[in-house]
Amino acid sequence: MSSGCEGQRSRFVAMIIQAVILSFEHLWQSLRVVRSQRALAIPPSNNGPYSHDRCKMYSTDFAQALAEGRTTPDDEWAVVPCQFGWEYNRSDVPYDTIASELDWVCEKDNLAATAQAIFFCGAIVGGLVFGWIADKYGRIPALVGTNLLGFIAGVGTSFCDSFLTFALCRFFVGLAFDNCFTMMYILVLEYVGPKWRTFVANMSIALFFTLAASLLPWIALWADDWRMFALGTSLPFALAILTPWMVPESARWLVSQGKIDKALTIMKKFERINKTKIPEKVLSDFTESSLKTIKESEAECRTYSVLDLFKTPRLRRNAILLIIIWMAISLVFDGHVRNVGSLGLDIFLTFTIASATELPADTFLTAVLDRWGRRWLACGSMVISGIFSLLATAVPAGGPSASLAIMGRFAVNISYNIGLQYAAELLPTVVRAQGVALIHIMGYVASIVAPFVVYLANISQDLPLLILGVLGVAGGLAILTPWMVPESARWLVSQGKIDKALTIMKKFERINKTKIPEKVLSDFTESSLKTIKESEAECRTYSVLDLFKTPRLRRNAILLIIIWMAISLVFDGHVRNVGSLGLDIFLTFTIASATELPADTFLTAVLDRWGRRWLACGSMVISGIFSLLATAVPAGGPSASLAIMGRFAVNISYNIGLQYAAELLPTVVRAQGVALIHIMGYVASIVAPFVVYLANISQDLPLLILGVLGVAGGLLCLFLPETMDTEMPQTLQDGENFGKDQRFWDNPCFPRKKAESDEEHPGKYTKRPSVSTNEPQEFVRAVPSAIGSRASIRASIRASTRASARRREVNKDRNIV
Template sequence: MVRKMQKRDIGTQATGDTGDNNDNTAERLPHRTSEEKSQQTGSYHGRDFRIQSENSSIASDEDKSRPSAVEIDTYIDFDDLLPEIGEFGCYQKMLFLLMIPFCFISAYVYLSQIFMTLTPEKYYCFVHDLTLIESEQERKELSIPKLKDGSYSRCEMYDTNYTAIYKAKNRTQFMNSSLPRIPCREGYVFSSSEAFFTANIEFGWVCDNDFYATYAQMIFFLGSVLGCLGYGHFADHCGRLAALVSSCSLAFFGSLFTGMTKNFWSFVVTRLIVGAAYDTCFTMIYILMLEYVGPKYRTFVANMSLAMFYSPFTMLIPWIAIYLHSWRSFALYGCIPLAFGFVSFCCLPESARWLVSRGKIDDAIDILKRVAARNKRVVPPVYWKRFRESCELFYKEEFEGRNFTVFSIFKRPRLARYMVFMCLIWMIMSLLYDGHVRAASVLDKENVAVVFTIACATELPGDLLVIVTLDRFGRRWCAFTFTTLSGLFSLVGANLSHPTHTLVAALAGRFFANVCYNIGLQWAAEVLPTVVRAQGISLIHTLGFAAMLLSPPVIYLSNLSLSLMLNTLGGLGIVGGIICLFLPETLYEDLPQTLSDGNNFGKDQRMWHQPCCGEGRRRIAHTKHTWHEGSSLRTLSRDEFRSKKLHRVAVVKTRASRQYAPSFVSVSRGPSLLSQGTEILQRVQNLRQDSTHQKPK
């Protein structure tokens, strides 16, 4: 869905950012002792802005013409810059409010398909020869057989001569329940009390043709899979804003032409187009929002945007459909908000991270300066200079270094196992969530709008529960608990005889499915290493859409038995919860950045590891990456670095000074920046001491 989603490219940006939200500062800044940190703390918002003059007492006259050690040593990343330009100021609040129309777009694109193909509850076979009989009850008695419960069949009629019945003076003699039965052959009569005129009613997708609605739902998700793959490539090459505008445009024209379709094939083609836009039309604004928000606000903003905007719109969708009454009107008028995507270029900024990745560093800095100006923050020029140099170095290293693909994950056994488990968990969570969303339309067919609204209302407390529990009890046990509870309540509901009790249990299963779905994508972003995080998340998200292809067939099982449908969802929840226990906990952990880190991640955790109850670790020694330099854009492992510049900890020159540097510290040919008692010398000595106790990778 859109949901929550939506969130494929959150792997590219936002999911990576969400994962970085739990990284400690040491992952992005050089490793320093507490004494060094206190020495290097500047007066401007806790940042280090000391320049060359501080080193004048320890450097020669020749050194004064060179950049300071701090300028060379420190890399400024986006997460380092955000506190200076404002983490959640006026600009970010404006972006937060601009998510409102896109949340409606997301809810409409995802849920409109359900109501357009909603199967009516009351109908029976149409018999043309009996249309002139005024009494509907008499027509049913003459043509429609009764079922065991006393109701009239919806898909069968008597095989007899209806012309003779109509002309007979005494029609009651032809009322014979022992007559042979045949499927409806002249169409159907639908109840005038139906609140919404669906495509199923217009095209006759009921009884033997009811599979057409299921196929239409599946083709919608097929479009989502294709769109997920296509727009991932498009967004990387043309920009996040371009992907947002084009996907909204695609959804607009797809919905517009949906209201003009005349048959099944034209209907599914337009829904395939709308499905291709689904996910992207929300995740791009979701990414932009999270990118410009500071790390400590991202969990709050990510979940509150869904709780405050997305959830209320999902509750509103069925009532909009009922108000418009017809599926064609719903398709035509409902797409009007999609036109907001056309003006996104005027309201939204481009992704600054994407601009840097494409070498457009000046454009990225211009946007960030506008953010600082709107937030009324003043950033010293030296800080912009360091940020520019960091971006230029990163851009150069991207082209000089090695490239990693999602297939690199499967070269490391433990990391490959994590990837397989995460794919399975996300597919189960996606199928479980989407299955429960669609189940609301069949749990009580006489009160679909009311039940659907109540089911969607569970989104809000579910989002709030994630905020309260996820950073307290950890990802693993939360995912296990909520996924298992979703499965258990579904199983309980399947085996209850009273319809109201079954409905309540199924809604409880829906509530916990909401919670586990919110956990899944963030957890995947934290388990996967930085160097393959974007591609890994994209693959996982695509497989999630592929799993959603199975949710319409699962809901179709309700035509056979409601218990069979709920038992299937319950079994999926139990299996998914068990698999969650085989992934590592990421709360309070230094998240992996390289393939080697990912392969070693979680090795020291015991099976019952629970962050809120203690570390739960095995007592083994850890290898510290003491030579890691600053930016979270960089990798750590020596055999996976993108450029040899990544090993530079200090600029060293003279033979005498080399004795203080460990073997992996690069040595330049420039003038020395080391002298006795300096900060740089102290850092190198600390590195040398660490290297004598542990061998670097």
């Protein structure tokens, strides 16, 4: 359902608060737990860039040694841990952080990474809880609740004086984090038609997230106190209480719950806002089709859950792919975010530049996503992100490596934004919120690894970018795998999926350039129908587990989870690794954050032209390649530049991933699905601080890991179906059928030519596909409808109703046979 031009504008403005909150809370800890270089050490050290040990001291009577005229230490003196505290070098970070205030150094230097891991654990739990609330009680209650919880926990953080209280507050902030954005994202996406979906989804991130992320390091400098910084960045949560007066409840969700009168009231409200009149026939058709849908749902005697996504082959496959790809995107994106400190440049400047890549990435995506499609664009951006991350490891550390890493971040930004929209478009309405939540949960599971990937910079500065690069390429290419090998026709028949088996047989006709006799096909169909046993309808409630009950939906959900985990880990890794880049942390942080703007701008420009799939893949792969390249160049400017380029690419992947999951998951479990995906992303993000911590072992390790993850996550994007210019699935069956006719190498930039066999399907290539039909789909330009949008609820419901009618006719034919 589209809310018109004025409605689109109000939804776009409504994203400001949530985008700012997402930026502040996601990047907050990168500047609040930065550990300055310890200046006090006595024993010589051969490990790392310091000539003296920073955690131990000699245990001897120094007065007696001086009296004896000794001016050099004796190697036989006993060495003990430092007894008199530490002094901190404040040339990079001129204020106290919680890490320096509580002396999280030496044997305690893993506490910062552990606290961030706990934060993402909270995000995992929050995604499950608020995803279920959104599908059960509505998007608005979940949105307001998650923001209020985040505000209370965020304010409480400023009063923490121990690791236990700090970790507890971060856990509760994690409960709210991402859900505050995801619920608004789903709500806005369900109101905006396909024509404006990419623009509103990506430009809001491009402008507001980029601005907030770029300002964040300078706000930290201005506050000059981590407690005031925590308090200030928590205040935007409180503004969410105004949301119910800015955005009404989702009409799609109201219809899925049988609340037609409320949906009609909202439509009437948009009449006044847009100063237009909805034809009475449109309203009557909408009411009639809605009532039919409700009756059919009641006849099914069930409540949808995320598990329904995994009950049918195609829906299961799509769900699994969405999970895997989103995990890769999340890991690569989060890795790039956290690895910004390991690029060898000023962390604040690098962070700002990397964050600024969001704007061009989202702008580019907005411009091309509806032209190029989701699938190839997601793949391409993920792969490109991985390539840039890998390249960053092959050039000298410092500027060159950081530049390539930032390009990888730019590419993964595209993949991230495609992923966000992709899942929402692919999943059916009845489980869309649950499905998108599940995919995001799996992304956060991957993000748990991001801190540990960045931590690998302590071993080798190239390791994070190397890992992010590999993940980016792999995640991007993963989108393409389902189109390489068809499903077993024998297994399809055993599952009663005769039509799919016949489709595969027809495909082999074209491949082998032979013709299967009609009698063979008719005999095959007849014998197969005799083997099918009708199953009784189950009375149940839908949950996120329904995403895993059908093959395609399960596959997409799992892919979204894995890809989002990769994106989250890579993104968070890049954010946190900014302090390990060898440059001024404030400047590096600012530059890295500034990459959000070009990344989101680029994404906005190309996402609806190039699609989600290939762009997500490319940006992730590019992010991974830049991260890997950053490990191969000298530390400092070259390495930081490549790392920031990886951050730029992962920004693209991150934004694609946000949209991808919401577009792929069905409405009935969308909130829970998206929450689950984001939760898994936070699970991955838990690792990000530890990946960054690896910079203590080798400065290249974080970027090496982020590079590998970026490439791998990008390649996985190719295994998802394209969602560009398609209706988001309403039901689980819609999600299962979504994109089933698409081929692996399909790319909206290069649409397939009409074949002779297409005469059997007159609608092919000539009209926008519906997720509720089994007719082949193709990527076409948007055609305005009578009420100004192609994505009306009426169209979605009528399509779903027609699909249900067709299924009943098929069942009758089977009974006759």
